Amino acid sequence: xxxxxxxxxxxxxxxxAPVELRCNYSSSVSVYLFWYVQYxxxxxxxxxxxxxxxxLVESINGFEAEFNKSQTSFHLRKPSVHISDTAExxxxxxxxxxxxxxxxxxxxxxxxxx
Amino acid sequence: xxxxxxxPSRDICQRGTSLTIQCQVDSQVTMMFWxxxxxxxxxxxxxxANQGSEATYESGFVIDKFPISRPNLTFSTLTVSNMSPEDSxxxxxxxxxxxxxxxxxxxxxxxxx
Numbered sequence: 001x002x003x004x005x006x007x008x009x010x011x012x013x014x015x016x017a018p019v020e021l022r023c024n025y026s027s028s029v030s031v032y033l034f035w036y037v038q039y040x041x042x043x044x045x046x047x048x049x050x051x052x053x054x055x056l057v058e059s060i061n062g063f064e065a066e067f068n069k070s071q072t073s074f075h076l077r078k079p080s081v082h083i084s085d086t087a088e089x090x091x092x093x094x095x096x097x098x099x100x101x102x103x104x105x106x107x108x109x110x111x112x113x114x
Numbered sequence: 115x116x117x118x119x120x121x122p123s124r125d126i127c128q129r130g131t132s133l134t135i136q137c138q139v140d141s142q143v144t145m146m147f148w149x150x151x152x153x154x155x156x157x158x159x160x161x162x163a164n165q166g167s168e169a170t171y172e173s174g175f176v177i178d179k180f181p182i183s184r185p186n187l188t189f190s191t192l193t194v195s196n197m198s199p200e201d202s203x204x205x206x207x208x209x210x211x212x213x214x215x216x217x218x219x220x221x222x223x224x225x226x227x
Binding site: 009032036041042043044045046049051090094100101102104105106107 | 115118120144147155156157159162206208212213215216217218219220221223
């Protein structure tokens with residue numbers, strides 16, 4: 001069984017500042033890792049994923065995350081946030097070759113202030 | 115990527131009634147799932163909707179309370195039966211293929227009076 005810990009329930013930040021949303025996981029097997037974003041009154045949208053290959057993955061809107069196997073982390077970063085990035089962010093993990101059903105973290109609310 | 119339509123988007127229901135939520139995918143998918151997201155919390159998997167067979171329920175969820183149908187590879191329904199205020203939540207449908215990320219509908223926001 002796997003688990004996901006998102007250490008921060010809420011992260012307030014000013015516009016154009018950098019941000020890091022932390023995610024740590026535990027699993028007895030190799031994993032796939034995901035970040036999803038949920039805007040108000042919407043479902044979850046896939047932001048980025050790590051399946052294999054380069055440990056640094058990027059999204060089209062400037063977010064990036066790095067898979068660190070030794071630290072079992074998959075932190076999400078953005079060098080300069082916008083007001084429109086205000087949303088709930090969920091980290092998720094699933095087993096390679098297993099049931100594939102992901103386990104989600106509790107979410108981090110990113111609040112960008114002008 | 116699959117586009118998922120879920121309806122209703124929201125509803126307010128009376129205690130003791132039942133509501134059926136529909137989930138339509140614009141392409142055939144192997145896997146469909148139903149989640150519950152309570153206010154300020156993460157997603158909890160209710161069940162995996164299996165095409166042509168009974169759904170697979172997670173611990174704490176039972177078929178009598180949450181009957182699920184999956185008549186084909188593009189459609190599924192979740193019924194919330196005999197509702198109580200504790201069932202007030204967001205219910206999310208997702209779909210995808212194994213070893214690929216799931217895609218989600220916009221959810222159904224359900225309030226029970």
